Amino acid sequence: MARSFMDLLWDYGVFIVFIIFSTLVPLWGRFFGKKEKTKADYVFGVGTISMGAMMLSIARGTLGVRSFLGYPSELFYRGAAMWETLYGMVTAYPIVCFVFIPVYFNLGVTSVYQYLDLRFNSRLVRCLASGTYVIRSLLNLGVTVYTPTVALNTVIGIPYWASLLGISVISIIFNLLGGLKAAITADVIQGVTMILISFGIIIQSMISVGGFDKIFTTPAEDGRLNFFNFTGDFTVRVDTTSAWLGQLFMSLSIFGCQQNFVQRYLSMSTFKEVRRTLMSNIPVVIGLFSLAWIVGMGVYSVYAQCDPMAAGYINKMDEILPFFVEDKFSYLPGVLGLFMASLFNGALSLNVSNLNSLATVTWEDFLSHLPRFKGISDKQQLNIIKFIGSVYGVMVMGVGFAVGLLSGVIESSMLMTSATSGPLLGVFLLAMLVPMANWKGAASGMIISHIITLWITFGSLTIEKEVVLLPTSVESCTNETFSAGIIKPSKSWLLSNTPLEVESDFSYLDSPFSDPQTQQSSSTSFPDSLYSVSYMYYSLIGTFITVIVGTLVSYATAHRDDAYDHKLLHPAIYRLSRLLPGKARRYVNNPDIRPKVRMESKVPLDKLEQDNFGFDGQSEAVVVVSEKKVSPLEPGIFVVSLSDSEKSSTVEKQNETYRKLDEDLREVRT
Secondary structure, eight states: OOOOTTTTHHHHHHHHHHHHHHHHTTTHHHHHSOOOOSHHHHHHGGGOSOHHHHHHHHHHHHSHHIIIIIHHHHHHHHOSGGGGHHHHHHHHHHHIIIIIHHHHTTTOOSSTTHHHHHHHOOHHHHHHHHHHHHHHHHHHHHHHHHHHHHHHHHHTOOOHHHHHHHHHHHHHHHHHHTOHHHHHHHHHHHHHHHHHHHHHHHHHHHHHHTSSHHHHHHHHHTTOOOOOOOOOOTTSSOOHHHHHHHHHHHHHHHHHHOHHHHHHHHTSSOHHHHHHHHHHHHHHHHHHHHHHHHHHHHHHHHHTTSOTTTTTSOSSGGGHHHHHHHHHTTTSTTHHHHHHHHHHHHHHHHHHHHHHHHHHHHHHHTGGGSGGGTTOOHHHHHHHHHHHHHHHHHHHHHHHHHHHHOTHHHHHHHHHHHHHHHHHHHHHHHHHHOTTOOHHHHHHHHHHHHHHHHHHHHHGGGSOOOOOOOOOOOTTOOTTSSOTTOOOOSSOOGGGGSOTTOOSSSOSTTOTTSSOOOOOOSOOSTTHHHHTSOGGGHHHHHHHHHHHHHHHHHHHTOOGGGOBOGGGSOHHHHHHHHHSSSSOOOBTTOTTTSOOOOSEEEEEGGGSOHHHHTOOSOSEEEEEEESSOSOOOBTTEEEEEOOGGGTTOOGGGHHHHHHHHHHHOTTOOO
C-alpha cells in the first residue's frame, strides 16, 4: 500500500493544513479573547463553555478514536455483539447524573479525589484513588499517542518518531496556552471531523454496493448482526449480559470517578445545566456510537466477497478501514490525508484534555500539601499546574517510545485499565452510599480489590486461547477488485506491532481488541477457571470486592471519630438513614455536637485539621468574624469570612455562621 511522495502530495498538504487549523482555532482566545488569569479559569473554564460544546466533548471523550477506527473491523471479523455495550453506557448516564453529581457539585472541590479526603478524613484513601488514576492514565496515553503514528508511517510515510514528537509538542503548547476550554474546542473540531468522514465512508459504500439497504442486509445475511445473546457463560468473550453489566460498571467508573469527566461537569454553572447536558447527551452518544458500526456495515458490504486480509492485502484486521479509505477514495485527492489527520488530532485532543486533568490531580492531591507550597498565590498555583502538565507531556512521549519498542506494554496497559476501574468505582460508592464506611474500610477495600483484580488479569495471560473469527470470502477477488494504486505489501505493516483501536479516555474493558474471541482453555481447574472469566466482568468484580470488604472492615473498626459532614453522603441516603431504627449516626454538623460559635469563640483544636492551619502545640483556637478570607493570623487564630451585612450577626444568626464555617473550613472534625 506504499505510495510515492508525489502521489501523496495532496494528502500531505491536507494533513498539515488540518493540523494547523485544529491547533490554532482552540488557542485563538488566548491571543484575541479572554485569557485564563486564575487557576479556576484554566481548570474549569469559568462557565464560558456552551452546553452544545460540552455535550460533544463528553461524547467525544466517551467514544473517540476507538469507535472511529476499531469498531468497523470488529463488525467485519467478529460481528456486532460488542455494540450491545451501548446498553451499559446509556444506563450509566442517569446514574451518574442523579447519584454522583448531586454530591460533587456544591462541594467546591478542584480534584474529584479531594472528595474522598473530605468524606473519610484520610489522605491515604485520596492518594490511593488519585494515584490509580495517574498511573493508568500515563500508560494509556502512551499507547494513545503511539497508535496513530504507526498508521501515519504506514499509509503516508511520516516517521513514527516524528508523529509522536509532533503530538507531544503540540499537546504541551496546548497545556501552556489553553486550559480546559481549549481542550473542549479541540474535542469539538475532532468530533465534527470524525462525523463528516464517517458519513463520507457510508455514502461511498452505498455507491459501491448500489443502495443503502444493502449496507444492512449483507451483514445480516452473513451473521454479523446477532443481538440478544444470553449464554449464561462467564467465560464467553462478550454476550448481552457481559456487554451490559461490564460496560455499566466501567462507564460509571469513567463518567463518575475520573477527573477529566468530573472536571467538565463542574465547569458548568448550575446543577440543572449539568443534568440537562448529561441526559441530552444520551441520544448523541447513541448516534455517534452506532455511526461507527454503520461504517463497519458499509465496509463489510463492499468487501463481503473479497476480504482484503484473507487476500493478503492487509495483515491485521485493524487495517481494514485505512485500507478502505485508500482504496475507495483514491479518486479524491486529500481524503486520505484528512482521514490520517483525524487520527492524529484524535490522539492529540485526548492527550491535551488528559494532561490538564493529570496536572490538576497531581497538584491538588499531592504537591499542594507539601510545606514548600503552603500559602502561594493563585497565579503561582496556575503556573505550577501548567508546568506539571508539560512534564507529563514529556513522560507520555517517553511511554509512547517504549510502546514502540516493547509491544507487550500495550496489552499490559489495557489490562491495567480494566483491573483498576472496579476499585476506583467501589471506593466512591462506599463514600456516597454507605454511611458507616470509614477510612480503614475504604483503604482496605481498595487495596484488596487491586490485588485480586490484578491477579485475575495477569493470570488470564497464562491461559492459552484460540482466536475465533467469523468466516469471510475471497470468491470475487480479481485484479480489478481494488483500485490501481493498491498493491500487496511485501511485509506486514508496522501496524502489526500495535492494535490501532486503543483509546485512553475510555474503558479498555469494552474494547473489542483487548482480547480476541476465544475458546476456554482445556484446563478447568482452579485458578485457571477464574483466569478464564471474560475481561468484561473485571470492573464488576473489583467494585463488589471494594464495597463488600470496605463495609465489613468499617463495621468492625467503627469509631466515634469517624463522624463527617452529612453533605458528603448522597442526600437520599442521608434521609433514608435517619428513618431507620437504631442509634442515630453522628455527623460533624449535628446541632447537638458542634461547638457554639458566637461573634468570637474559642474552639478546641481537636475539632480542626491542624495540618491545614499550621497550629503548633495550641490547645484551643479563636474563631473571629471578619470580612477577610480564611487565613492564619497567629498561632491558634483563624478567620471566618462574612459579608458586611453579616458582620452585625447576633446569636439569632448562628445558622448562617455555621454555614460559612462549613464552607471555609471543610476540614472541621469532631
